[in-house]
Amino acid sequence: MTLTQRSQDADVLAQEKARALSHPVAPAPEPTAAGTQDTPATPLVTLGVVTILIGIGAGVGGTLLAALLHIVQHLAFGYAEDRVFGAQSFLSGVTAASPERRFAALTLCGAVAGLGWYALHRYGAKLVSIKEAVGRARPMPVGSTLAHALLQIVTVALGSPLGREVAPREIGALVADRLARRAGLSTAHCRLLVACGAGAGLAAVYNVPLGGAIFVLEVLLGTFAWRAVLPAFATSAIAAAVAWMGMGVEQQYTIPSFDVTAPLMGWSLVCGPLVGAAAWAYARLTEHARANAPRDWRAPVFALANFMVLGLVVAWYPQVPGNGKGPASLAFNGELVTALAFALLALRVVFTWSSLRAGAAGGLLTPGLANGALLAVVLAGVWNGAWNTVGGVLPPAWEMGVVLGAAALIGATAFLAVSMRMPITAVVLALEFTHVNQDFLAPMLLAVAGAACTARWLDQRVATTKSRGNGSNTVPSASAG
Numbered sequence: 001m002t003l004t005q006r007s008q009d010a011d012v013l014a015q016e017k018a019r020a021l022s023h024p025v026a027p028a029p030e031p032t033a034a035g036t037q038d039t040p041a042t043p044l045v046t047l048g049v050v051t052i053l054i055g056i057g058a059g060v061g062g063t064l065l066a067a068l069l070h071i072v073q074h075l076a077f078g079y080a081e082d083r084v085f086g087a088q089s090f091l092s093g094v095t096a097a098s099p100e101r102r103f104a105a106l107t108l109c110g111a112v113a114g115l116g117w118y119a120l121h122r123y124g125a126k127l128v129s130i131k132e133a134v135g136r137a138r139p140m141p142v143g144s145t146l147a148h149a150l151l152q153i154v155t156v157a158l159g160s161p162l163g164r165e166v167a168p169r170e171i172g173a174l175v176a177d178r179l180a181r182r183a184g185l186s187t188a189h190c191r192l193l194v195a196c197g198a199g200a201g202l203a204a205v206y207n208v209p210l211g212g213a214i215f216v217l218e219v220l221l222g223t224f225a226w227r228a229v230l231p232a233f234a235t236s237a238i239a240a241a242v243a244w245m246g247m248g249v250e251q252q253y254t255i256p257s258f259d260v261t262a263p264l265m266g267w268s269l270v271c272g273p274l275v276g277a278a279a280w281a282y283a284r285l286t287e288h289a290r291a292n293a294p295r296d297w298r299a300p301v302f303a304l305a306n307f308m309v310l311g312l313v314v315a316w317y318p319q320v321p322g323n324g325k326g327p328a329s330l331a332f333n334g335e336l337v338t339a340l341a342f343a344l345l346a347l348r349v350v351f352t353w354s355s356l357r358a359g360a361a362g363g364l365l366t367p368g369l370a371n372g373a374l375l376a377v378v379l380a381g382v383w384n385g386a387w388n389t390v391g392g393v394l395p396p397a398w399e400m401g402v403v404l405g406a407a408a409l410i411g412a413t414a415f416l417a418v419s420m421r422m423p424i425t426a427v428v429l430a431l432e433f434t435h436v437n438q439d440f441l442a443p444m445l446l447a448v449a450g451a452a453c454t455a456r457w458l459d460q461r462v463a464t465t466k467s468r469g470n471g472s473n474t475v476p477s478a479s480a481g
Helices: 003-022 044-077 090-096 099-123 130-136 142-157 166-182 187-206 209-221 226-247 262-291 298-314 325-332 338-357 365-393 404-419 423-434 438-469
Strands: none
Touching: 044 090, 044 099, 044 142, 044 166, 044 187, 044 226, 090 325, 099 142, 099 298, 130 166, 130 187, 130 209, 142 166, 166 187, 166 226, 187 209, 187 226, 187 423, 209 226, 209 423, 262 338, 262 365, 262 404, 262 438, 298 338, 325 338, 325 365, 325 404, 338 365, 365 404, 365 423, 404 423, 404 438, 423 438
């Protein structure tokens, strides 16, 4: 190195030292105990206040929707008009109404459903489902969401065979979405609280605080992490407590006491796969109907025709209209014979499909529960008939008959677990709906396990068939039933 080069390097070093002295660098932040740098504190107070307000809002919303449902039911079918929440059931009110009044109510249902949803899809803002709001953090439009929820409640009250539980879930999610955004919470917190609001709406309208929370964790969020468990439990509990003030502490189904016997365990083992296959097919049928529902001028025509035909059928079968609570109650209490249960099952499946295909909207939770109960009565009737045939040649200790009501509850739980892909939630809801003895968990879980495994196997078979049809050697993973 030459003397000139050494002189130039010395000058560069001197200039760098001078800049360092004139502009000192701030020291790096100290690491925390976890080994990471300090981050802004989570607004726990804000998060807690919003969580409480969401529970209150979902509870009030669920109570108001339930009141509207009962008012429309009482006026449409002419029963218990002096009370909003009365002891008389919807099934007894429809049964007491004349055939002409039933037909008129279902015709009005078709007109409201067809014109209402046609106008909503044509003139309203695009609907954002709860799944989209949770998964993609998309804001829910206020006007369209309210109209969608009210249409569901009114049409179910007038006799639509779909469920009413989606409406309070949408209202709870809407309340959570507005409050979380107004509070300036992060996107992750908004998505979490929207899911909690939806579960709180379910908890309020059916008085199922644990079921609403488990629905959030299993179905909407797919996690049981503490950060999700705490707000889910809090919002559902608050919403249910608020609803008690308006509707009272209501039990959805009153059932007799059931004994867990060896024949019932054996029947659960056999019926699980059969119910699972039926529920799997039912879920695909309803998904196809929803995907192909009209949104244009055909919607009013299809809806009116569908519900007018249903109105004619209701003249002979008053158990068919509504969300399915009536026939499910009959099944749980052993008040159905096999032939009637089969007829009601066929009619409810057909009209659930046709109503969705005509463009009506609504839930499938209570309809699925009813279909499972009716199917189980049919299967248990066949089971009992078969054992009665061979009973003469078997010793009395080998008696394998089962109680129809107990079989119906087991079948309803297994069907719901597969049709809505929520096995844990289905078991919890069955317990809270009926307050059945906890010993009954053994046959229920056995049937749910068989049903879910069967549904998963069918999913894999369909995935394998599609993969072979596409010429691929890779089989997509199938979702659990």
